Amino acid sequence: MLEPIIxxxxxxxxxxxxxxxxxxxxxxxxxxxxxxxxxPGGYIHAQDDRDCLDAAVRILxxxxxxxxxxxxxxxxxxxxxxxxxxxxxxxxxxxLVDADLILSANHPGLTxxxxxxxxxxxxxxxxxxxxxxERIRNKSQYSSLPCYLAGETFSLPRLQKxxxxxxxxxxxxxxxxxxxxxxxxxxxxxxxxxxxxxxxxAQLYRLKSEFKNQLKLLxxxx
Amino acid sequence: MLEPIIxxxxxxxxxxxxxxxxxxxxxxxxxxxxxxxxxPGGYIHAQDDRDCLDAAVRILxxxxxxxxxxxxxxxxxxxxxxxxxxxxxxxxxxxLVDADLILSANHPGLTxxxxxxxxxxxxxxxxxxxxxxERIRNKSQYSSLPCYLAGETFSLPRLQKxxxxxxxxxxxxxxxxxxxxxxxxxxxxxxxxxxxxxxxxAQLYRLKSEFKNQLKLLxxxx
Numbered sequence: 048m049l050e051p052i053i054x055x056x057x058x059x060x061x062x063x064x065x066x067x068x069x070x071x072x073x074x075x076x077x078x079x080x081x082x083x084x085x086x087p088g089g090y091i092h093a094q095d096d097r098d099c100l101d102a103a104v105r106i107l108x109x110x111x112x113x114x115x116x117x118x119x120x121x122x123x124x125x126x127x128x129x130x131x132x133x134x135x136x137x138x139x140x141x142x143l144v145d146a147d148l149i150l151s152a153n154h155p156g157l158t159x160x161x162x163x164x165x166x167x168x169x170x171x172x173x174x175x176x177x178x179x180x181e182r183i184r185n186k187s188q189y190s191s192l193p194c195y196l197a198g199e200t201f202s203l204p205r206l207q208k209x210x211x212x213x214x215x216x217x218x219x220x221x222x223x224x225x226x227x228x229x230x231x232x233x234x235x236x237x238x239x240x241x242x243x244x245x246x247x248x249a250q251l252y253r254l255k256s257e258f259k260n261q262l263k264l265l266x267x268x269x
Numbered sequence: 270m271l272e273p274i275i276x277x278x279x280x281x282x283x284x285x286x287x288x289x290x291x292x293x294x295x296x297x298x299x300x301x302x303x304x305x306x307x308x309p310g311g312y313i314h315a316q317d318d319r320d321c322l323d324a325a326v327r328i329l330x331x332x333x334x335x336x337x338x339x340x341x342x343x344x345x346x347x348x349x350x351x352x353x354x355x356x357x358x359x360x361x362x363x364x365l366v367d368a369d370l371i372l373s374a375n376h377p378g379l380t381x382x383x384x385x386x387x388x389x390x391x392x393x394x395x396x397x398x399x400x401x402x403e404r405i406r407n408k409s410q411y412s413s414l415p416c417y418l419a420g421e422t423f424s425l426p427r428l429q430k431x432x433x434x435x436x437x438x439x440x441x442x443x444x445x446x447x448x449x450x451x452x453x454x455x456x457x458x459x460x461x462x463x464x465x466x467x468x469x470x471a472q473l474y475r476l477k478s479e480f481k482n483q484l485k486l487l488x489x490x491x
Contacts, residue, residue, distance in 0.1 A: 049312055049314070049315070050314075050315035050316055051273060051315075052276040052313060052315055054274040054276065090271055091274060091356070091358075092271070092272075093271070093272035093273075093349065093355070094272055096349075097348055097349055098348030098349070098350075099345065099347040099348065099358070101348075120344055120345065122342055123321065123342065123360045125313070125320055125321040126318075126319055126320030126323075127315065127318075127319055127320070128319070128320075133315070134313070134315035136276060136313075136321070136358060136360070138347060
């Protein structure tokens with residue numbers, strides 16, 4: 048007879064706040080680690096969820112009030128030592144969203160924390176977040192992934208800030224704009240500009256509809 | 270009360286045979302799909318396996334007789350519809366090995382099949398193999414991954430064939446050699462050459478020991 052294995056899904060929900068890559072934590076309402084902040088997660092419900100992505104969407108909605116535009120499987124963390132209840136599997140997904148979405152959802156029990164300033168979290172959640180940050184850093188080099196952080200419409204300077212926060216480095220403005228053109232995922236929002244501080248009004252852009260749920264890859268990185 | 274979930278590991282073990290990327294299939298000894306060929310796989314044993322990689326190594330040894338040099342997590346396939354026994358999770362790993370290793374292990378019940386000539390396999394194993402081929406195709410563009418297919422020592426023409434089989438395209442010899450130099454994972458085997466057909470003897474190479482269990486990435490792809 049096989050020992051039962053705990054089957055869960057955890058979600059790394061990332062935003063940019065004050066130009067820093069941040070993760071969304073949720074206060075746990077049950078033991079183990081009750082009242083501590085951890086990644087939003089939960090059990091797979093075999094009777095309700097058709098598959099793992101289904102479970103991730105359900106859990107994310109319950110714990111954060113959000114339906115993200117892009118949810119990607121990160122990796123599965125599994126073993127005897129990661130959960131005090133016993134041998135457990137966590138299939139981990141990550142999502143990048145506009146910070147305003149989280150603030151306006153105003154879901155109870157959520158905290159936003161910069162990924163480079165996390166204290167010790169329950170389970171192996173620090174390792175999970177580190178793996179997500181590494182994946183995002185790699186993917187941002189050659190894909191449209193950071194566009195999901197910028198909201199519905201955004202200026203190119205704002206989008207560049209999103210890329211820089213993901214990559215952890217500053218980018219050259221001219222080559223960034225050339226790469227965005229090469230990527231070909233953006234369209235201008237006619238007649239709309241953004242005025243920020245002392246700068247002249249900046250053209251607003253949005254993701255072309257065909258790329259709202261699909262990444263586009265650059266042949267050569269940024 | 271939560272319904273129990275079936276927790277398994279499956280392994281996509283790939284080799285090159287006759288210049289084609291091939292997968293190793295294992296005859297199933299139990300229902301469902303008894304006596305049919307499928308990916309080597311099995312239940313996670315919570316009492317024996319410390320973690321998922323542990324389970325993958327154990328199952329791969331039992332089903333193929335091999336201990337692979339490089340085992341990477343591919344993705345987790347999970348849902349209500351993929352296994353007739355019920356809601357199931359399969360954490361999938363992939364490994365690339367020298368074809369001679371499989372032939373010399375001579376393990377009972379194994380079949381080698383080209384990935385582009387597979388018939389309908391049990392469960393979602395066709396989808397799993399397709400995902401592995403896509404991952405390998407992408408990673409071969411900018412990493413040392415195909416080196417694991419070439420065996421302990423190999424000539425550059427042989428290694429180029431491995432890359433070409435993974436990428437599904439022919440490569441320019443001069444730029445391939447330049448990229449291998451840039452990658453910096455190979456060292457020459459002093460005094461050893463390979464004589465193949467009418468060609469002049471070719472220098473033999475091997476992976477530097479520090480890269481035997483670790484991929485190296487190119488900044489720019491092939």
